[in-house]
Amino acid sequence: MTTLHLLTLPPSPFNTKVRLALKYKGLSFRSTEVQGFDDREEVIQASGQPLTPVLVDGDKVVYDSFGIMRYLDANFPGPKLFSDNRECQQKIQEWERFGFELGGILRLVATQAFSQEIDDAATAKAQAMLDQVPQVLEEALAEQPYLMGEQPNAADFSTASFLRYTTVEDPAALAEGPMRFVAERLSLGSQFPKTRAWVQRIMEIDLVGASSI
Ligand SMILES: N[C@@H](CCC(=O)N[C@@H](CS)C(=O)NCC(=O)O)C(=O)O
Incomplete structure (x- = not known):
């Protein structure tokens, strides 16, 4: 292969x-x-x-x-990312769209890093959105470890990736760049404990598994 x-x-x-x-x-x-x-x-x-x-x-x-x-x-073999069930397919697509919504929040801040033009109002707007929007994640994770059940799937990867930099404990330890700029300015609040833990859980997959050469 x-x-x-x-x-x-x-x-x-x-x-x-x-x-x-x-x-x-x-x-x-x-x-x-x-x-x-x-x-x-x-x-x-x-x-x-x-x-x-x-x-x-x-x-x-x-x-x-x-x-x-x-x-x-x-x-390819391995655990499934998608489902054969049409309701589940629809749900995964909805979470994918939700990931774009989270991406829009990040973009309000990341574009400042690209343009080198600080916009505190945009950052405040992004943080205000981040204080509300993830509530649906918190609800989805209330009774299960992953968005659609006991195992992660494409829905989790499509959404958690966008919150990764809002849960960093020590942004200064990140490499210089737009994502560190975001991590220093946006934080997923403590009102979302299950979502914070889920992001960490998902991102652990990035640390293990197949080697990236
Ligand atoms: N819909 C695409 C979006 C990919 C995307 O926006 N990639 C960014 C990385 S952050 C990129 O390559 N941007 C380069 C550019 O905008 O010139 C996907 O899901 O892969």
């Missing part, structure tokens, strides 16, 4: 999502890390578009994080 090859910007939530899926399924892969937005030649050459993540599987190339998760689930 060909080694899977991930073209990736590792700190990005979209990329984290796919890395979690690969590791959860126990698939080995090698990574080529792009350095920011100006280093996209290999990504464009491989996939015809500039966004990461991109998965190269021999002569097959897949992009878009949700598309990659589907590809992995359809073509």
